[in-house]
Amino acid sequence: MSTTRQIVFACFFLFLSEQLTAQVNNQQSELQRELYLSDSDFKQLESSVVQKFRDLGKYVSNIADRNTLREEAIQSMDYAIKYLFEGEHSIIQVSSISRPNRPPISLRVRTYFKNLLSLKYDRIEIEWYKVRFTSHLRRDANGNYSGIVEIHQRFSGYLDNKLIYTDNTVKQGEVVVDVERDPDPSSSDLLFSVKIKDIGVKATER
């Protein structure tokens, strides 16, 4: 009886996982069908999305870098908000291992960038790595295409060339992608724009 029950449960979970996989595949292919995207085009699109997050990581690092001129840091903020985020209202969460029992703090994107300039360290190193999709692009309730990208961040702060603080944070960013055919009938271009909505904290550790 026990063995039969285990087999029934196993079959049920197998069926459920196949249904979920099929659903995700259908949502992906829906976007491909609408725009006549080939598999390689779809991969190219997702690759571009991941690259946008990597670009953002470089901007964060550049703004925090004490060798960056303040004027250039401000220009970098403007560029990142204009071309990588949905807008000034986008939120970035921050956390610290110094306050383990407190929830992450939510900051408007420009406030987050400005805070990077005023952190009390002589040298700051911020590295974003392992940037990848955890939820592939699919149509959301508003009819837009969105996905979730996970980022690992290593933060190190130095004073007098001594490492004072370091942590590793896993962040998740929600991204909205608008993709359409070029309205010009003589063109075969696919126009796309990638906008990061918000970036939240998933976990922080030493």
Add this chain to the structure above:
Amino acid sequence: MDARAENRLLTLLSIVISLLMGGTYIFYITVNEQQPPVVEKKYPKPKELTKDPAKKVSETTMTAVKFEDFISQKTLWNQPVRSSILDQFSSNNVPVTIYKAGGNFRETQKPTIQEYLLNLSVNRNSYSRIEIRNLEHDQNSKIMKISVDEYY
């Protein structure tokens, strides 16, 4: 040898010496006449040094870094070079059309050339290469239209 024979020998010797000297003179004259006339070389006058050293450096940078070279030379993507590169465009607001990896994916938003140069500077190690897809100049030979292919 008697005195008569001695005189003859001396006379013969003087004739030979005279002939040799005469021949040498004639040869000297002939050679000198055949030499080409000496042409005085005209060297250009030394240029006056630029009074403003900053201007001189700026001009050197301008000629050394063309936009086409700049795109492919990642080590030169710094602020002074970016400023000189901007001078090659008809304005700081020339839009840059960005394609991905030589395909037909085009970014909807077009950053200005000033913004794009900053972006290149920040992301200098992200690209494996960037190629110019299209470039158009205005009447003053300034770049007024540009599209690029970015490869990661």
